Amino acid sequence: MAPLPLGFYARPDVVAIAQELIGKLVCSRTDDGHFTVGRIVETEAYAGTTDRASHAYNGRRTARTEVMFGPPGVAYVYLVYGMYHLLNVVTHSPGVPHAVLIRALEPTEGLATMLQRRRLARPERRLTGGPGLLTQALGITVATHNGASLTGPDLWLADAPAVSEADIVASPRVGVAYAAEDALLPYRFRLRGSAWTSPAR
DNA sequence: TTGGCGATTGACT
DNA sequence: GTCAATCGCCAAG
Numbered sequence: 001m002a003p004l005p006l007g008f009y010a011r012p013d014v015v016a017i018a019q020e021l022i023g024k025l026v027c028s029r030t031d032d033g034h035f036t037v038g039r040i041v042e043t044e045a046y047a048g049t050t051d052r053a054s055h056a057y058n059g060r061r062t063a064r065t066e067v068m069f070g071p072p073g074v075a076y077v078y079l080v081y082g083m084y085h086l087l088n089v090v091t092h093s094p095g096v097p098h099a100v101l102i103r104a105l106e107p108t109e110g111l112a113t114m115l116q117r118r119r120l121a122r123p124e125r126r127l128t129g130g131p132g133l134l135t136q137a138l139g140i141t142v143a144t145h146n147g148a149s150l151t152g153p154d155l156w157l158a159d160a161p162a163v164s165e166a167d168i169v170a171s172p173r174v175g176v177a178y179a180a181e182d183a184l185l186p187y188r189f190r191l192r193g194s195a196w197t198s199p200a201r
Numbered sequence: 202t203t204g205g206c207g208a209t210t211g212a213c214t
Numbered sequence: 215g216t217c218a219a220t221c222g223c224c225a226a227g
Contacts, residue, residue: 081210084210205224
C-alpha cells in the first residue's frame, strides 16, 4: 500500500490521469486509528482555467480554489449543497489548477468502520458509490483533509494492477450542465461492469 | 451586504 | 418521476 509518487500527479494531462486512476486505491487513516481503503471505480477530470465546469474556470482563484493552484499531489476537498464533502486530487504543476474528482469506490478494507460511518447494516452501493458518500465512509472532510498531502500519513493513493483501457467507459460529466459545451466532454471514467459506480446516468 | 445557486443525496408521489 | 435539505461560495450591488 505504498503511496503513489508525486510524479504521478505532476503531469500535464489531467484526463489521462483521471483514466489511470481507475483501479487505484484510496487509503485513509484517521486520528482514532481507523483504517479504510477503497478501489477507485469512477472519476472525473477538471481541466482548470479553460474548463467551464471547473471551479477554477477563467482563472477564478479564491480561498476555496486556492489548493488547486498549489503543488500537485494534495487533496482538494470542498463542501457542496451545504452537506457533502467531495474529494479531488490536484494534478499538473503549481499555478495550473487541474484536479480529478473521485466519484465512487469499491470498499476493500475497513468495512466495519465504513458501515458505521455511513450508518448502514450491510455493504451496498450507497456505502461508497457516490462522491458525497465515499468521503463519509473514509472520514474525509474539508476541515480535516483540504490541502492534505496525498502521500500520507493520513490520506494517500496506492498503486494497483492497471485496468485495461477496454474495461474503462468514458462519458460526459455529471451535474455540470452550467458548463455549456464543456458539459459534453467525455471526462468521466467508470470501471466497466462495476456495481459500485454512482447511480448518476 | 446580499441573494442565487451548487462537481449531491435521500425521501417521497 | 419530483423535490427539499442546508450552508458556504462568490459576483453583483
